[in-house]
Amino acid sequence: MTSVEVGDFLENIAFQKLKRLLHERVGLNCSCYRDDYLKRRLAVRLRATGTNTYSRYVRYLKKNAVEYNLVLNDLTINYTAFFRDRDVYLYLEKNVLPTLFKSTEVRMWSAGCATGEEPYSLAILVHKLLGEKLPTHKVTIFASDLDEDALAKAVKGEYDRKQLRDLEDPLIDKYFSNNGASYRVKDFVRHIVRFEKRDLMKPSLHKSLDLILCRNVMIFFSRESQQHIYMRFYNALREGGYLVTGKSEVLSGEPSKRFLCADVNCRVYQKPPADVNRRVLSGLGVEKADELNLNNPRWRTMDSCTILK
Numbered sequence: 001m002t003s004v005e006v007g008d009f010l011e012n013i014a015f016q017k018l019k020r021l022l023h024e025r026v027g028l029n030c031s032c033y034r035d036d037y038l039k040r041r042l043a044v045r046l047r048a049t050g051t052n053t054y055s056r057y058v059r060y061l062k063k064n065a066v067e068y069n070l071v072l073n074d075l076t077i078n079y080t081a082f083f084r085d086r087d088v089y090l091y092l093e094k095n096v097l098p099t100l101f102k103s104t105e106v107r108m109w110s111a112g113c114a115t116g117e118e119p120y121s122l123a124i125l126v127h128k129l130l131g132e133k134l135p136t137h138k139v140t141i142f143a144s145d146l147d148e149d150a151l152a153k154a155v156k157g158e159y160d161r162k163q164l165r166d167l168e169d170p171l172i173d174k175y176f177s178n179n180g181a182s183y184r185v186k187d188f189v190r191h192i193v194r195f196e197k198r199d200l201m202k203p204s205l206h207k208s209l210d211l212i213l214c215r216n217v218m219i220f221f222s223r224e225s226q227q228h229i230y231m232r233f234y235n236a237l238r239e240g241g242y243l244v245t246g247k248s249e250v251l252s253g254e255p256s257k258r259f260l261c262a263d264v265n266c267r268v269y270q271k272p273p274a275d276v277n278r279r280v281l282s283g284l285g286v287e288k289a290d291e292l293n294l295n296n297p298r299w300r301t302m303d304s305c306t307i308l309k
Helices: 002-027 037-049 054-061 065-074 086-100 117-136 148-156 167-176 223-236 253-258 279-286
Strands: 105-111 138-145 158-160 175-180 182-185 194-198 207-215 239-245 260-263 268-272
Touching: 002 037, 002 054, 002 065, 037 054, 037 065, 065 086, 065 148, 086 117, 086 207, 086 239, 086 260, 117 167, 117 194, 138 148, 138 182, 148 194, 167 175, 167 268, 182 207, 207 223, 223 239, 223 253
Parallel strands: 105 138, 105 207, 138 194, 207 239
Antiparallel strands: 158 182, 175 182, 239 268, 260 268
16 A cells, blocks of 8 residues: 555545544534535635644644534535525415415424525515414414524624625615614514524424425435435425425435425425325326426426426
């Protein structure tokens, strides 16, 4: 074995040790993430600390406890925006939320909410649709993330003007309070959002949910972990409940067999109601739910596959 091969072997051992250390100290189950993703994100901290190798970085971590929070922040990317992908929110506004609001109690979850733009966007839609009828409904939006710093910003609900650049002025005036250089989400919007720290690989605290948004999060997880989390979502949803994923994310394996596709372009899926599942599939001329996934060429050529409303 050459010196280069020995070096690579030792670095791989150190990399595995680093993953175990992160799991033990901050509860981050690195086995759920793709190794190539972990290595790209860890490279940022190796450069920042001047350690340059995994073995040196492990030693650095043991001497500098504050580094655990810094590496956790770099591993959990928190890019988001208000009303990101307008067509998705338009679909929710026109097709999903009006259906949900036929019930007076609605429970939603923004999983991987980062700094809060997604759950607050959803809360604004709720107020826009229900208006004065909101007091007659019990609406709760759970919003979770693993990053404590991101959650702290979300709870505060303050954003600069650049972060609101995609919002029209009347919308900003109605739902935000201006305080110099910052804009704060108004209390009547905030009061229906409940923030919490939550690892997606652990069982959901909430059941019988009507809607789950988990967008642009799964791309960092391994295929096996993705399927595991999607099945947790499936079990957390009530029958007829909806799941919205990111536009670059596709269901596969068991989740693709369980969920019905409500809209291909917006990546909206539905947990089929037991009493209509067979009727819907029969009407579509298919035999099994596993034919209703985005890997099926039938769906790639369709602009929309609205199935249930």
